[in-house]
Amino acid sequence: MTDARLPDSAPARRWSWTDPALRSAVIQVSLAILLIWMAWSFFANAQANLARQGIASGFGFLDNSAGFGITQTLIPYSESMSYGRAFLVGLLNTLLVAVLGIILATVIGFLVGVARLSENVVIRALASAYVEVTRNLPPLFQILFWYLAVLATMPNPRQGWAFGLQPLLQSLANGAASIGLSPLADGLRSLAGDVSGPGVFLSNRGLVVPRPVFEADFNIIFGVLVVGIIAAWIVKRWAHVRREKTGQPFPTFWVGLALVLGPAIIAGFVLGWPMTFEKPELRGFNFAGGVRIIPEFVALLVALSVYTAGFIAEIVRAGILAVSKGQTEAAKSLGMRSGPTMRLIIIPQAMRVIVPPLTSQYLNLTKNSTLGVAVGYPDLFAVFAGTTLNQTGQAIEIIAMTMAVYLTISILTSMLMGWYNKRVALVER
Amino acid sequence: MSRTFKHFLLAAGMLAMGASAAGAATLDDVKARSALNCGVSQGLPGFSNPDDKGNWAGLDVDFCRAIAAAIFNDPTKVKFSPLSAKDRFTALQSGAIDVLSRNTTWTMSRDTTLGFNFAGVMYYDGQGFMVRKSLNLKSVSDLNGASICVQTGTTNELNVGDYFRTNNLKYELIAFATIDETIKAYDSGRCDAFTADQSQLYAVRLKLTNAADHVVLQQVISKEPLGPLVRQGDDQWFDLVKWTYFAMLDAEELGVNSKNVDQMGSTANPEIKRLLGTDGKFGEAIGISNDWVARIVKHVGNYGEVFDRNLGPATPLAINRGQNNLWNNGGLQYGMPVR
Numbered sequence: 044m045t046d047a048r049l050p051d052s053a054p055a056r057r058w059s060w061t062d063p064a065l066r067s068a069v070i071q072v073s074l075a076i077l078l079i080w081m082a083w084s085f086f087a088n089a090q091a092n093l094a095r096q097g098i099a100s101g102f103g104f105l106d107n108s109a110g111f112g113i114t115q116t117l118i119p120y121s122e123s124m125s126y127g128r129a130f131l132v133g134l135l136n137t138l139l140v141a142v143l144g145i146i147l148a149t150v151i152g153f154l155v156g157v158a159r160l161s162e163n164v165v166i167r168a169l170a171s172a173y174v175e176v177t178r179n180l181p182p183l184f185q186i187l188f189w190y191l192a193v194l195a196t197m198p199n200p201r202q203g204w205a206f207g208l209q210p211l212l213q214s215l216a217n218g219a220a221s222i223g224l225s226p227l228a229d230g231l232r233s234l235a236g237d238v239s240g241p242g243v244f245l246s247n248r249g250l251v252v253p254r255p256v257f258e259a260d261f262n263i264i265f266g267v268l269v270v271g272i273i274a275a276w277i278v279k280r281w282a283h284v285r286r287e288k289t290g291q292p293f294p295t296f297w298v299g300l301a302l303v304l305g306p307a308i309i310a311g312f313v314l315g316w317p318m319t320f321e322k323p324e325l326r327g328f329n330f331a332g333g334v335r336i337i338p339e340f341v342a343l344l345v346a347l348s349v350y351t352a353g354f355i356a357e358i359v360r361a362g363i364l365a366v367s368k369g370q371t372e373a374a375k376s377l378g379m380r381s382g383p384t385m386r387l388i389i390i391p392q393a394m395r396v397i398v399p400p401l402t403s404q405y406l407n408l409t410k411n412s413t414l415g416v417a418v419g420y421p422d423l424f425a426v427f428a429g430t431t432l433n434q435t436g437q438a439i440e441i442i443a444m445t446m447a448v449y450l451t452i453s454i455l456t457s458m459l460m461g462w463y464n465k466r467v468a469l470v471e472r
Numbered sequence: 473m474s475r476t477f478k479h480f481l482l483a484a485g486m487l488a489m490g491a492s493a494a495g496a497a498t499l500d501d502v503k504a505r506s507a508l509n510c511g512v513s514q515g516l517p518g519f520s521n522p523d524d525k526g527n528w529a530g531l532d533v534d535f536c537r538a539i540a541a542a543i544f545n546d547p548t549k550v551k552f553s554p555l556s557a558k559d560r561f562t563a564l565q566s567g568a569i570d571v572l573s574r575n576t577t578w579t580m581s582r583d584t585t586l587g588f589n590f591a592g593v594m595y596y597d598g599q600g601f602m603v604r605k606s607l608n609l610k611s612v613s614d615l616n617g618a619s620i621c622v623q624t625g626t627t628n629e630l631n632v633g634d635y636f637r638t639n640n641l642k643y644e645l646i647a648f649a650t651i652d653e654t655i656k657a658y659d660s661g662r663c664d665a666f667t668a669d670q671s672q673l674y675a676v677r678l679k680l681t682n683a684a685d686h687v688v689l690q691q692v693i694s695k696e697p698l699g700p701l702v703r704q705g706d707d708q709w710f711d712l713v714k715w716t717y718f719a720m721l722d723a724e725e726l727g728v729n730s731k732n733v734d735q736m737g738s739t740a741n742p743e744i745k746r747l748l749g750t751d752g753k754f755g756e757a758i759g760i761s762n763d764w765v766a767r768i769v770k771h772v773g774n775y776g777e778v779f780d781r782n783l784g785p786a787t788p789l790a791i792n793r794g795q796n797n798l799w800n801n802g803g804l805q806y807g808m809p810v811r
């Protein structure tokens with residue numbers, strides 16, 4: 044540490060242990076070599092031992108036919124397809140429940156978190172009770188609760204509750220006619236004609252709804268919808284810039300909604316709604332046709348969202364409390380009402396505190412989705428690390444692939460949230 | 473999840489560190505730790521089920537007790553690991569258990585690519601269906617379009633697919649991780665049918681809220697030879713487990729049972745003398761005492777006694793011997809001769 048060299052004489056690099064940069068480079072390179080060697084010998088050893096024990100290895104099994112059925116498949120699948128295909132089916136099921144769960148949990152969490160700070164005692168108490176109950180019951184218990192307790196109250200398909208889509212459309216049409224919107228009423232009436240008989244069934248087999256079948260002309264309506272979305276986005280940017288400049292508010296939400304839906308609805312009436320409904324029908328034991336949402340999915344989705352929302356609510360509450368009181372007071376003194384104060388002043392600042400812990404809740408939710416195997420939800424863990432592993436016995440390959448998938452999902456989520464966090468970070472001026 | 477991961481880590485660790493379970497002398501390990509590690513199911517009356525005092529009982533359980541009796545002359549020196557269908561193979565591969573005696577179907581892939589050896593067929597079975605009586609079903613084809621509950625990681629999960637597809641029947645299969653969850657889902661009405669090996673269906677029926685409301689259809693759709701298995705590569709241990717099974721059958725065939733075994737040793741019948749170790753050194757050949765069969769029969773009983781005690785007419789399951797009768801009684805059970 045006693046370096047007597049003159050400050051301006053550039054030190055000549057010597058091979059010496061006293062050079063910290065060189066020393067750390069040597070140590071790091073040796074550590075890396077050691078790690079690679081360990082990983083390699085781990086792998087080679089495992090390979091040799093597997094061969095000696097007569098256990099199959101390698102990834103060839105992915106092409107073999109799976110042989111088992113899967114209840115919920117977002118892509119076409121049958122037993123005669125491969126384990127690789129089953130892997131994809133499981134992966135999509137995991138992503139479906141994770142993405143929808145994250146959205147739902149965020150919505151519930153924000154509502155409850157804000158409610159915990161409400162001036163209203165009843166709302167505050169309800170929100171507190173929600174947080175205490177959901178956070179303190181293990182997620183597996185909650186999944187089983189939603190599945191078994193709620194499922195048990197549902198009737199079987201024959202006695203299932205049938206909801207008529209037709210009567211609903213009919214009464215909507217009458218309503219529209221009575222306030223003078225006769226084109227809308229006509230459209231609704233013709234829709235109602237398409238869906239004769241009850242179209243929606245709720246039973247212990249899940250929720251069955253008619254499947255919309257779009258004709259070619261419907262693409263025009265989709266096109267109009269997309270244009271509307273773009274227009275709404277442009278208006279939002281414009282309103283934002285204008286507010287920054289002049290401070291004038293603009294009803295972005297309502298104008299945006301009108302821009303998105305209005306033209307599409309008009310186009311729909313002009314084209315006479317070129318679509319039909321494939322109605323589910325009770326045939327034997329189950330429903331044929333239509334779209335069915337299985338109870339396993341609903342139970343898992345609701346349980347994961349409700350559970351995670353309890354944690355998110357606390358994060359949101361802490362985030363809001365972290366914004367200094369002066370902000371609220373300043374907004375009040377400018378005459379802002381409490382709603383806009385929350386939306387425009389408090390929440391944007393609270394986001395900086397909220398986003399990092401929110402990310403880890405999202406990751407938890409994704410990982411907890413593996414508990415779905417308890418209620419027979421065919422996620423990646425159940426289909427691949429469960430059934431496929433059991434049938435092929437190739438634990439090393441399958442667990443490695445499964446871990447890689449969950450790791451990738453986690454890293455992508457973190458990256459996305461990191462990017463968002465940068466956007467909401469306080470811009471110091 | 474945690475259990476699978478535990479087994480996986482165990483397996484990965486053992487495989488990688490070279491402390492390979494295969495090749496190691498399992499019998500020496502069992503003797504050294506003074507206990508047999510036996511994998512059984514998590515609760516299937518008649519096969520392996522803990523009673524109210526926590527004692528395990530059943531056909532699969534008694535087979536492990538027989539091995540312990542042969543080695544230690546003490547049928548209680550067994551540590552039972554309850555395993556779900558899904559986790560059982562990893563547990564055996566990793567060396568967490570010495571033998572898997574858990575109504576496991578002997579299939580070619582399990583025997584070959586999973587690295588196991590099957591020691592025999594404790595119970596000849598076939599896959600069946602349990603349905604509600606009120607449905608009034610006659611055969612499996614009446615189940616067209618039905619929702620079917622099954623436990624994941626079983627042959628049953630695969631057979632349903634084969635059968636329904638080849639017969640052009642529609643079905644929805646919901647696979648659960650453990651037996652309790654499968655039972656609850658079926659009981660709550662989520663499924664029209666519960667499928668498993670018939671013997672398991674009889675056992676499961678006893679666990680339903682109202683057993684009398686359910687029937688097991690006569691028809692079977694597969695062959696399910698259920699037997700104990702060990703890791704491939706340890707022939708001595710494989711022999712010991714295999715001959716424990718044969719000895720139980722031979723004892724029944726020769727009329728040796730837990731009540732007369734002490735007297736039988738002094739008969740003139742050379743077959744019985746070899747079996748009970750008063751003649752020859754058959755026990756030594758598999759690394760244990762020569763009176764090994766006498767120990768098994770005295771402590772646990774012959775095959776017929778074990779069957780009757782756990783599954784027979786006097787039990788709630790009341791299963792007929794049927795295919796599980798001895799070969800000379802019209803069944804398929806056939807013990808190789810001790811000589």
Ligand SMILES: N[C@@H](CCC(=O)N[C@@H](CS)C(=O)NCC(=O)O)C(=O)O
Pocket residue numbers: 512513514515516555556557574575576577623625626627628650651668669672676696698
């Ligand atoms: N024999 C079939 C099925 C064995 C099996 O696990 N059956 C279930 C059907 S209910 C069972 O016994 N479960 C009991 C348990 O998991 O504890 C096989 O080997 O794959």
